Amino acid sequence: MTSASVPWKIDPPQKARRQETNCNESPAAATRSHFVNFWNIRRYLVLAYVGVLAYVGKLKIGSLMQAHNRSSNYSPAGGPRSTVTIAKRPIHPMLVPFPIVCFIGTLITDIAYWQTGNITWSNFSAWLLTFGIVLGALAAIAGLIDFLSNRIIRNHKAAWIHMIGNGIAWILAVINAFVHTHDAWTSVVPTGLILSAVVVLILLFTAWAGWSLVYRHGVGVAE
């Protein structure tokens, strides 16, 4: 079990054991090894993301400490500086389209299921919600660090609307994902469909606020 506590290493005994179960013809064992792999993939994805934040994005504890240093809060172009960036390109606006598209997609596939009763549409909804929630959480982490480490960003009302609104949308999406675990018709109609629509409505306002931050106030605009 040591490998669980050291996620970046697979210790040889466990690896060997997994190969054994793969060779095994028992379907139960095959299912088990499948899930072991699933959790490993997830572990590495999380690790890779943290790595991106920590190294490429030049995220330093120091920058959090300097949040009150007014000079570091602005980029040379005069816009409020983003903390989490890749080569001066802020990460948050790169990630934020993914959950937005996933949640709009969920509403579309929910409507399709409601109108056709074809179960495939509700399966699409469940996957879109799940990926929207995961990618939304990643976008939220990057956005939250930008928000917390720059007082100038926090001073914008639009930043608060954007953050709180998206937080609510994300929580509703999580609840919606659980509603979508129901079987057949009631996984969508009516509760799931209503939640999907409410999330998209909230996103209209919060995305508007986000665009104000970037295109009107120059948040994260370096040059």
Add this chain to the structure above:
Amino acid sequence: MMATGLSRKQGLCTTALASICLVTLTGCWDDGRDPKEQIGANPKLPEQQEYLFPPMHLASVVGWKNGETPTVPQGLQVKAIATGLAHPRSLYVLPNGDILVVESQKPEGEPIERPKDIVMGWVESLVTSGGDERGKESNRITLLRDTNGDGMPDQQSVFLDHLNSPFGVALVGNDLYVANTDAIMHYTYNPGDTKITSPGTLLTELPGGPIDHHWTKSLTASKDGTLLYVGVGSNSNITENGLEAEKNRADILEVDRASGRWRIFASGLRNPNGLSWEPQTGALWTVVNERDELGPDLVPDYMTSVKDGAFYGWPYSYYGQHVDPRVHPQRPDLVAKAIAPDYALSSHVAPLGMVFYTGDNLPETYRGGAFIGEHGSWDRPDLNGYKVVFVPFKDGKPSGMAQDFVTGFLNADNEARGRPVGLAVDKTGGLLIADDSGNTVWRVTAAGK
């Protein structure tokens, strides 16, 4: 009070979030009422509840330690007659007293349709990993023979191998039928055979994969031997794989033994197993696993006589006209003709085996009644089932309360030593129990017999 570094506001948010999660996920789970209220002809049916996530609670399998056995009523005894098997699921006793143990595993390849399938499969794999069936050959039939007449088998051989998730077995004369998950196969059996090597011939195909959600095909032959009856479970909990996946499923099929041609004998039976003939009236009876995820006390599993052409509700309704809102489109015309089953066994007990007791080894009170193997619940905070119960019969109908007959499959910590599935009565009148998680066959007899 709060961890340093968190402001009071953040702390409040965290607490609020945590409590929302708790309340929505677990806090409003109803533990379920006394299962006894749901046993008999008129079970109490509470309001439907759909949780954000079903309350999954499976007993993790720990197996039988040396010397441990299930518990039987006073004056009776229980012994293991075969151990170390690979997922034994059903039993059949041949005319010469040889016992066939059907060892079977769920077919591979049920597709992952939703993230939920991954999560539920993962939870199930956590609790079922304790069994020692891994690495052993399954999907075969093992023959047990008692050569010295003491009732305890002393010979064991592989009777039929390389089957496809088999379950039901029926013998008519020298014709042996095995219900694989996707077909009824025919083999020629000569009395005394300990092994069949012929590949067999196909009598008829049955609804099988690739989804094959309920995969056990229970089998029995009519008294005159001309017809076979086979239980075909539904392909989902409640049509979440689409209605088209349910064609010819949740039915009992009647198969002409000579030609293999079949028709639907009865429908709307979500997962019918343990097909048996009631000895007094000669009626066909079955135990049925009803639907999940409507709450800890819905829907009660049941046993019922099966009438030709009858519709028992699945998926549109249960216990007559209790409509299930999860099915679309609704079918009021079918709901109107749905009939209620004869006898409820309480919710989520998962009956998978049934046998009417016609032997004379066990005391008088058991004769003519039915034993039922309850594999045990997963969709209920308080475990239900995990035992063999006895339902007394009078004039061909259940009379009175089901009684616990064999218990002790759960230990004091609610871990499963084993789980009962298929039942049979051996030539001497002992009750045989297939225990698929304990990998054992148990035999219950009167003490000293």
